[in-house]
Amino acid sequence: MARMSKTMEATAGMNVPLHKPGSRTRKKLMKHWQFYLLVFFPLLYIVIFKYVPMFGVLIAFKEYNVVQGIFGSPWVGFDYFKQLFEAPFFWQYVRNTLEISLYGLLVGFPAPILLALALNEIRNGRFKKTVQMVTYAPYFISTVVIVSILIVNLSPNTGLMSNLYRALGLEPVDFLGIPGLFKSIYVWSDAWQFTGYGAIIYIAALAGVNPDLYEAARVDGATRLQKIINIDIPSLFPVIVILLILNLGNVMSLGFEKIYLMQNPLNQNTSEVISTYVYKVGLLGANFSFSAAIGLFNSVINFILLVIVNFVSRKVSSTSLW
């Protein structure tokens, strides 16, 4: 009873005539002022570390020098972009980036779906748990260690491949030194590392399928394969489309970390991609403006790709990000 009268007082208080128009919204905004206190530092972080660098891309249009800083350096317009588009090596790097990304998508996208469908077929038991546990584990291994594992196993001196070649009486090969193999090594080792992790989301989606559907299919005499094609895959379809949009929108932003570590002088031709080139020109070569121009070009292409893919998907399948 006491609490109730308190509430009534509180609501009555809100109906007191307000001093001036507009202060009602202000009061509504300020009533939970403590929320602003909570978000203050995180938001400050977002503004400084996410939005300020967006203005930093201005240096792509300037002749940046350390003395005059971002704002004082003289404008040069699109000079750096012209320089970039005229360089023959640049298109080679764009092509490498796209080839590795699309190859990676071709292998890495369906693999988790297959794994999830297969796991969904077998009973919950020790075997299923083991497969899940083991396939998720490589996700937790660092990039440096993954590349080290590749190097020790693919080098001519040590590891599984050289063991195998020697056991067969063949001369061991330096696989990472063969330019033609670089993309395959990158893509398949990625599949090795991330298939299990990628499957989790599909496994969750399959767990949510209505059991009545399977029951009805069983009554109709459907085989396991028919159930997969007619029940499982259609259930996964929305998730597949969303993830495909996100992945296609990211084909230009191929990660730096793993490629950089896998590079060596022998495979340079096929392994140089945009992100590694930005790093080498910008930070190692201290050519900030040119490097920022490449980075900006990359971000813009990515953003446009995402918008296009999302648009097409909305037209074709009525599933989209926004």
Added chain:
Amino acid sequence: MSRTAIRESVQDRLFLGLVYLFLSVILIVILFPLLHIVSASFSSPGAVSSGKVWLWPVDVTLIGYKAVFQNSNVLIGFGNSLFYAVVGTLVNVAFTVMLAYPLARKTFYVRNIIMMLLVFTMFFDGGLIPNYLLVKSLGMLDTRWAMIIPGALAVFQVIIARTFFQTTIPEELAEAAEMDGSSDITFFLRIALPLSKPIIAVLALMYAVGHWNSYFNALIYLKDSSLFPLQIFLRDILILNSVSAEMVTNVNELLVREGMKDLLKYSLIVVASAPVLMIYPFVQKYFVKGVMIGSLKG
């Protein structure tokens, strides 16, 4: 389940057999290289370099590990990584819940604007050079701050945490507390957070693994080797192949020294991955849960 209650057709049993075969192949393909590394790390240098190690250790010995733990760089890196992982994760989790919780509350009237600000940063960013120049102008280059502050928050994790708060902390509960005179911050600290232990575990796990495994920020922001995390030292030893003389001095013969270099790599790979892989089985259920919450709002 009822699916297996009825005797299955020959065709179905054959298909199921293929499924088991497929999964077994995947299991072997993933497990075999890992077991090989662990076995090689416990083998003798000679056995490793002559290619005798396949699945099981040959001439079991611990000298690979001895060499790893005698290396001062590995110890410095281990300590630094531990520091960055612990402090970084504390900052990460605090920032994430502080931002995510108000965004989950309907009474926070500017939440949609802030959400839009956050989501936009997921699709567009300034790129490497502007970020580097920013960290430089803040005077953080070559300090421990550079490993903590520039990555203080991941927008994706904020969205996961927000989804969790929205689904587990009912708006009515907050209203009731408000009527009882509890302030928003008191409610957040005393009621919302204790109810959110699962999501805090998920966030801490994701962030901590990220800190432990990353080398990129250290590569671009740090020059002083006394600040390097383990991954940078790993890169030097494992990938750039610069094994310092210190690590193999007590070995005289050239052949054995070469073998030691190889063996050292295997032991180091195990030492570097062990902390994360050892806690993984215990947190696996949280980890899977985190991915699922994330997928709700893909």
